[in-house]
Amino acid sequence: MPDADQGVMELVKNAYDADATRCRVELAATSGPGGAIVVSDNGGGMTALDLKQGFLIVGRSRKESGRLTKIFKRVPVGDKGLGRLSALRLGRRVIVTTRPATEPGIEFAMALDWDAFDAAEAVEDIPIPITRTRTERGPGTEIVIEQLRSPFTRGTADKLARNLLLLSDPFKEADETPDSGDPGFTAELSAPEYEDIQSKVEAAYFRDADFRIVGELDRNGAAKFALLDWKGDVLHEAVADKTYEAPPLRFDLWSFVLEKARFSNKSSTLPEVRAWLKHIGGVHIYQDGLRVPPYGGPGNDWLDLNLARVRSPELRPGTNTSIGRVTVTNVSGALIQKTDRVGFLENSAFLQLRQFCQDCLDWAARMRVSDREAKRRAERDDASRKTERANASLDAVLAKAVPVTQRKEVDVAISRVLKATERETKVLREELQLYRSLATAGMTSAVFAHEIGRPLELLDTNLTSLINMIPEDRREDAHRRVGRIDRQRARLNSFVSIPLKLLSKGKRRSGRIDVNSCVANLLELLGPIMEHFNVSARFEPTSTRVAINGSEALLEGILLNLITNSINAFQRRKNDDSERLIRIATAYDGDVLLIVEDNAGGIRDLEVKEIFLPGVTSTADGTGFGLTIVQDSVSDLGGRIDVDPLTAFGGALFTVKLPPTRDLFR
Secondary structure, three states: OOOHHHHHHHHHHHHHHOOOOEEEEEEEOOOOOOOEEEEEEOOOOOOHHHHHHHHOOOOOOOOOOOOOOOOOOOOOOOOOOHHHHHHHOOEEEEEEEEEOOOOOOEEEEEEEEHHHHHHOOOHHHOOOOOEEEEOOOOOEEEEEEEEEOOOOOHHHHHHHHHHHHHHOOOOHHHOOOOOOOOOOOEEEEEOHHHHHHHHHHHOOOHHHOOEEEEEEEOOOOOEEEEEEEOOOOEEEEEEOOOOOOOOOEEEEEEEOOOOHHHHOOOOOOHHHHHHHHHHHOEEEEEEOOEEEOOOOOOOOOOOOHHHHHHHOOOOOOOOOOEEEEEEEOOOOOOOOEOOOOOOEOOOHHHHHHHHHHHHHHHHHHHHHHHHHHHHHHHHHHHHHHHHHHHHHHHHHHHHHHOOHHHHHHHHHHHHHHHHHHHHHHHHHHHHHHHHHHHHHHHHHHHHHHHHOHHHHHHHHHHHHHHHOOOOHHHHHHHHHHHHHHHHHHHHHHHHHHHHHHHOOHHHHOOEEEEHHHHHHHHHHHHHHHHHHOOEEEEEEOOOOOOEEEEOHHHHHHHHHHHHHHHHHHHHOOOOOOOOEEEEEEEEEOOOEEEEEEEOOOOOOOOOHHHOOOOOOOOOOOOOOOHHHHHHHHHHHOOOEEEEEOOOOOOOOEEEEEEOEHHHHOO
């Protein structure tokens, strides 16, 4: 049997189905046994026939399948009696008073004494008289559940308050949708014992959101996305490059940055918004005006917001930092509610609805990351320009203010300061390189770690076999198996060695790096791994000696991430039996060129400008940070990287351009 709050909610849904615009739930002395619950509405009411053949019969409903309500053309959402019965059984006595719109001035009333029903041998033995009187009141229904069997606990009242708030859509304050002819539906809670709960029902802070994500899906499955700032101005908008087989819908999500500084000029306070989001945060689904539980409820993160937020905490919304709504029109019946009225069956239409929302969130995240990266690079360039201007200004001031006889002494003092600053900067650069090396090592481990188990298993199996082959007449077989073990050992050694070698402190030291030697050493280390993935590497070093100033860790991180990117691209083409080839070359044209090219099919699922953004990946279990590290490492070395998404070679081409050693010491 449904919980007490869900039973009351079914009575409220019945009011919605009766074309009511208001429904009021009153809790009177419900904190202990013997209290009462009153549910009243201004809907179309019930006739005597409705009471007998609809309201009192479990498992039947006068709501015909596929029919809309008479006045506002709503899709009926109430059940066929079980939820209503659970609510009516909360008390020992129920009084129903109703005034049908089809019979103005008439009121019907009936009473149910559950103790009498429980004592009777047959339900038919208990008469249920329906009285008919005159009235001046308008259409509507009141249901009074008296002499409650159990207290309506604070927890139950809290859940009821939350469900009432969400049922009738707390988003009205932020709505911009056109008038549909339906004046809407409002559910109110009157609970003198729980005034603080009532305040939660009435609160709304949409106008204080830091940004808003909007997605719209039309009847033809065409979609468009938009990202708005806190003022409601559109920052980005796009048309989706695919269609979705889901009913027409609109997805809105308001996201908040819960930092004290953000609320200095807002009408709300940080504690207020935190409490509000804790109570009703998450993404809720509204089918034709009413909420469908459990979506967006406690613990129901049906869009995996929090999982995505783990990868980019400062840019992704979570269930505790956002509130969202999916408004879907389901007249066609493509979305099917489960028999217990909790959620939709996960059919094709629902899965497409969810995919649309997730794609909208992913698109918005890419736009925010792109904006952040543009801002970060602009700040870096601005800082560099300011440093140059400051140096020029210092020289001018010294030339004007310091006598020639004292200039040498001042220059020495300034030199000491600069050297101290340079030492500090060097430490910070080494630390940055360490963290980038850690990130590269971590991603490499994530890609290859699951492969370690199989070699170990083979080692154990073959060692057992080897022991059983000691007789001389089986020596040849033993040698063959030892060879297999040796190859697996080399492969396992490669998996383990890569992170350790990348983290070697010596590799983080800055100095003159022979690019050809560095590439050759890394390819030798990766040999067994490339063999495992059936990938061949072809190294074409330039005959010209090429060297750069930097660290091996940075250069190896660049190359390893590019090679891993190619291997992942090959893995996505599992049924392709063509040769898997990675071409690596070095060249010199005034810059040192490091070229990595594969025949894995090229970059197809993402735009080139997006592939370097943090967290953006076309691999289902990828991290999306590899190419970001590549771009940042190239920048640290004073170079740049160019990308050709598809070449005649059959895949993507990455060209890293780095300044040679001599250029750094002019």
